[in-house]
Amino acid sequence: MSSLKFVPRRSEERGNADHGWLKTFHTFSFAMYQDHKHEQYGPLRVINEDRVAPRTGFGTHSHREFEIFSYVVAGELEHKDSMGNTEVLKRGDLQLTSAGTGISHSEKAHGNREVHFLQIWSLPHTARLQPKYFTRHFSDAEKLNKWVSVVAPVGSAGVSDSREGAGPAPVQSALTLYATLAEKGQKLEQPLKGKKGYVHVVQTSGFNVGKATGATVRIGGSKSSEELELKEGDGAYISLGNGGAGFVLENIGDKTAEVLLFDLE
Known part of the structure; x- marks a missing residue:
């Protein structure tokens, strides 16, 4: 198996904006934030970590040719779209819209609480797909340690193309997304099959545009001596060389860390 190499993407270096109703971070170029060094990585095009104030949000707007998924961290997210889907998403919910030939949707904070979620876009391997919508739920207990x-590619083992159901949401991209809640002292390994990866530590302790704080993890490889320390909001590009390696995450802090890991072709 290949050894892993990491390039840190520090939280304070991400694009960020505070619009009052929206507090957001951009890992990749998005809207007014443009950085040619951070445009996309494999099929992964957008990781926005958004906090939307109560009863506000993104009005109806359109998308084409992207796989768009929302990972809800806290609060409730109200989704409406041109396919007739209306749903309130809560913590643990994963909603995926395959925009294909075109959809319109809105996303707003539901109720009297701020909603904190990650909006992630990937590039599909096939153009002009039929638009589809999926939701899945993953409890804290399922993700604990x-x-x-x-999220996993259509055709992968355990992936169903039903609108609702168990298992990962089906994506038309060469991308698999893993999630975990790693407690203090826990060390977790996950094999990666692609040639690239990306890891992101969710900023659960609050919006912070400065140097990352909060939960602290160390990442490395099962066959590599290279290690990197990350805190909330930090991420890292992962290179696997010829592909295939064991990714290792260890919580070395005092707080539970919520972490997303992308396995990319």
Whole structure:
């Protein structure tokens, strides 16, 4: 198996904006934040960590040719779209819209609480797909101290193309997304099959545009001596060389860490 190499993407270096109703971070170029060094990575095009104030949000707007999924961290997210889907998503919910030939949707904070979620876009391997919508739920108990596949390519083992159901949401991209809640002292390993990866530590302790704080993890490889320390909001590009390696995450802090791991072709 290949050894892993890491390039840190520090939280304070991400694009960020505070619009009052929206507090957001951009891992990759998005909207007013443009950085040619951070445009996309494999099929992964957008990781926005958004906090939307109560009863506000993104009005109806359109998308084409992207796989768009929302990972809800806290609060409730109200989704409406041109396919007739209306749903309130809560913590643990994963909603995936395959925009294909075109959809319109809105996303707003539901109720009297701020909603904190990650909006992630990937590039599909096939153009002009029929638009589809999926939701999945993954409880904290399911993710506690183990990696859970929450998004995976269509055709992968355990992937259903039903609108609702168990297992990962089906994506038309060469991307698998794992999630975990790693407690203090826990060390978790996850094999990666692609040639690239990306890891992101969710900023659960609050919006912070400065140097990352909060939960602290160390990442490395099962066959590599290279290690990197990350805190909330930090991420890292992962290179696997010829592909295939064991990714290792260890919580070395005092707080539970919520972490997303992308396995990319």
